[in-house]
Amino acid sequence: MRFDKTEISLALVAIACVLFGFVSPGWLIFLLTIALAKALVVQGVVMQMRSGLVSFGQGLFYCIGGYTVGMGGQFFGIHDAIAALALGMAVAIVVAMILGLLLTRYRDIFFAMLSLAFSMILFGILVKSQGLGSTDGFNVHNWTVFGWAPDTGADSQQTVFTMTVLAGLLIAVLIHRYTKAGIGVICEAVRENEVRVEYLGLSPRWLLYGNYVAAASVSALGGGLTALATGHVDPEMAYWTTSGEFIFIALLGGLGHVAAPFIAAIVFSVVRTYSIEFVPNTWQMILGFTLLGVIVFLPKGLWSLVSREKSGERT
Amino acid sequence: MTTILETRSLNKEFGAVIAAKDLNVKVAKGEVVGVIGSNGAGKTTFINMVTGYLKPTRGEILFNGKSILGHSPRAITRAGMARSFQVAQLFPDMSVIDNLIVALAAAESPRPSFLSPLRSDARIARAEEILAEFGIENYQNSKVTAVPQGARKLVDIAMALIGNPQMLLLDEPTSGVSMDEKTGLMDTVMNAVRQHGVTVLFVEHDMDVVERYVSRVLAFYSGEIIADGKPAAVLADNRVRDLVTGHRPTHKKGNGAS
Numbered sequence: 306m307r308f309d310k311t312e313i314s315l316a317l318v319a320i321a322c323v324l325f326g327f328v329s330p331g332w333l334i335f336l337l338t339i340a341l342a343k344a345l346v347v348q349g350v351v352m353q354m355r356s357g358l359v360s361f362g363q364g365l366f367y368c369i370g371g372y373t374v375g376m377g378g379q380f381f382g383i384h385d386a387i388a389a390l391a392l393g394m395a396v397a398i399v400v401a402m403i404l405g406l407l408l409t410r411y412r413d414i415f416f417a418m419l420s421l422a423f424s425m426i427l428f429g430i431l432v433k434s435q436g437l438g439s440t441d442g443f444n445v446h447n448w449t450v451f452g453w454a455p456d457t458g459a460d461s462q463q464t465v466f467t468m469t470v471l472a473g474l475l476i477a478v479l480i481h482r483y484t485k486a487g488i489g490v491i492c493e494a495v496r497e498n499e500v501r502v503e504y505l506g507l508s509p510r511w512l513l514y515g516n517y518v519a520a521a522s523v524s525a526l527g528g529g530l531t532a533l534a535t536g537h538v539d540p541e542m543a544y545w546t547t548s549g550e551f552i553f554i555a556l557l558g559g560l561g562h563v564a565a566p567f568i569a570a571i572v573f574s575v576v577r578t579y580s581i582e583f584v585p586n587t588w589q590m591i592l593g594f595t596l597l598g599v600i601v602f603l604p605k606g607l608w609s610l611v612s613r614e615k616s617g618e619r620t
Numbered sequence: 621m622t623t624i625l626e627t628r629s630l631n632k633e634f635g636a637v638i639a640a641k642d643l644n645v646k647v648a649k650g651e652v653v654g655v656i657g658s659n660g661a662g663k664t665t666f667i668n669m670v671t672g673y674l675k676p677t678r679g680e681i682l683f684n685g686k687s688i689l690g691h692s693p694r695a696i697t698r699a700g701m702a703r704s705f706q707v708a709q710l711f712p713d714m715s716v717i718d719n720l721i722v723a724l725a726a727a728e729s730p731r732p733s734f735l736s737p738l739r740s741d742a743r744i745a746r747a748e749e750i751l752a753e754f755g756i757e758n759y760q761n762s763k764v765t766a767v768p769q770g771a772r773k774l775v776d777i778a779m780a781l782i783g784n785p786q787m788l789l790l791d792e793p794t795s796g797v798s799m800d801e802k803t804g805l806m807d808t809v810m811n812a813v814r815q816h817g818v819t820v821l822f823v824e825h826d827m828d829v830v831e832r833y834v835s836r837v838l839a840f841y842s843g844e845i846i847a848d849g850k851p852a853a854v855l856a857d858n859r860v861r862d863l864v865t866g867h868r869p870t871h872k873k874g875n876g877a878s
Contacts, residue, residue, distance in 0.1 A: 485739070487725050487732025494711045494722050501709040504671070505726035506697040506783060512732070519734075 312478050315564065319474040326466045331459060336574055338466045338534045341473050343554065344570035345527030348480055349520035350555045351566055355484065356516050357496030361417040362424030363551050366397045366521040368543035369427070370528025372437070373397075375538040378446030386448040386468065390529040397525030401518040409513045424543050431540035442539025445532050465534045472530060473567060476523055481563045483519070492516045524551075553592070557599055559606020569607055621648035623685070624787055624819050625670065625701075630679035632665050632843075639665040641843040643679070647787070652810075653821040654830040654851065657840030657864055663823040664706065666840070667789050671703045672696045684786070698730065702785035706792045706823075708776035710764040716775055717760045720747040720782065727783040753815075754778050755808055770801040777809055781816060788813060790822035794829055802826060806833055827855060827865055839864050 308316070326334055346367045353360050373393035377383035383392060408419055432440050447454065450468070455461035483489045495502050495509045502509045532538045541547060550573075558569025576595055580588035603609050623646050630643040640662045647653055655663045668674040670681055672693040681689050688696050697703075711719050724743045725732055732738075751757040754774045759767045764775060773793055780788060793809060794802045810833055813820050824830050830837060830851060837854040839847040841863045847854045854860055 479735070482735045482737075485737050486735050487729075487738050488734050490718075490738040491722060491725065491732050494714070497711040497713055498709055500705075501711065501779070502726075503693045504697055504703060504709070505723050505779065506694045507726050507730055507732070508692075508694055515734075 340574040342530035347566040349524035356492035362420030364548035365424035366524035367528035370525030371532035393529040401521030428543040561608040565608035654834035661840035662843040700786035702780035723779040
């Protein structure tokens, strides 16, 4: 197997992140873990945006990933973190395979609203489920990795961070290959001209379906990692504002590179954390201005700063 | 000769408007058929019905003796009938060569790979050959929106031919192309079509192009076929002259005729 420059760069950054984790304070590790886990969910949003669809309901799979990890430990005795994450992805794939049959018939705002509707249905079900803690949710059971149990909270935090970085690396490499592979490029072709794709003998709907299912599994992984990091899941994970946050991060980063969602998620986390810290009553306004600034000055997202630099363009 | 395409009593109604009325057409393998008619005569509606874009109100469509009525455009394309469009249907954010590479990948398999790169050496080499065959190699790395209309039309037709269709339907291949470019474009297209042994049916407004390249003409008027036969006979037909072409001077048939 050969790795290209992007993949090698991603691996080097991932190694640097893991090493950085050993010398960083706990609060920073936690902030980075949540940002990177959310970036995985955003990767799912971006995969769909590349094919011309905007999901306003990616929180659905974020929540499925999180709740599967939580329920696996609490109710089914699945304490191995890797197994629980894999199960979360599997459940998301099954759900996406069912919902995708309907959703991929729709485009534009209809797809967006329908995806949101499914997410809100899950939110409604969870809120009414007393056994799952209703609006409070429930705590995630202590977990192990291949039989090893972290001794302290710090160990646990460090382990989830390392797992998140490694999962991020794996997913980034896979998505990088996916965007250059047949289905990735042809999904972009669907966005550009669905009629031509159809007249090349391909089914745009089934291409979008495959893309939707793949995006769901990636987003569920992000949800599962968030559950491990926070040790708690609640219905807010499926709420529309959570899905909105993923779109916000996707727009902030842009579609230009597989690394963009990771950078955007970290920037988002920093802006939000410091906004809440310094202007607790108006932090949403700060986020609003940030997005406004990005849309006006960097319509292709933060990544366009890097791509301009590479192409020698200056503003 | 074997019939490749047959329509039986094909009708299309849009509410009270009859866009196609009892269209009975048989096209033999290897024929080059021109479709003429004024705007709104039903030419594009006919192509759209045959290629699955529009569902006929009534009638039957047979391709190689098998019904393709109600089949999706992709199923019809896979069965061996490709088409180009009045306005070239391309992927505007991609380069010319990437448009062809997408078409090559689509022709290879209806299920694109999840992880193998689309731009393989073999596909790039094949796309370069096709660009050379169509004389548009200079535009290889240009975005399709940055190339002239004639070149865009050629890319559109090249993409349709990549799947090795048995039949090709061209919807106004020379529309929007300058008078100077028309003959060059059609010569290129017809050479490629002959090399691939493809049956062709094309809609055209330019009667010089029709006379030069087709072996048979279908004249449409108000959703009906009012004449069907050799170009000279159809273009000399009084109804065709009155309703379709107007009274124009006759030209000698050029050397590009099949």
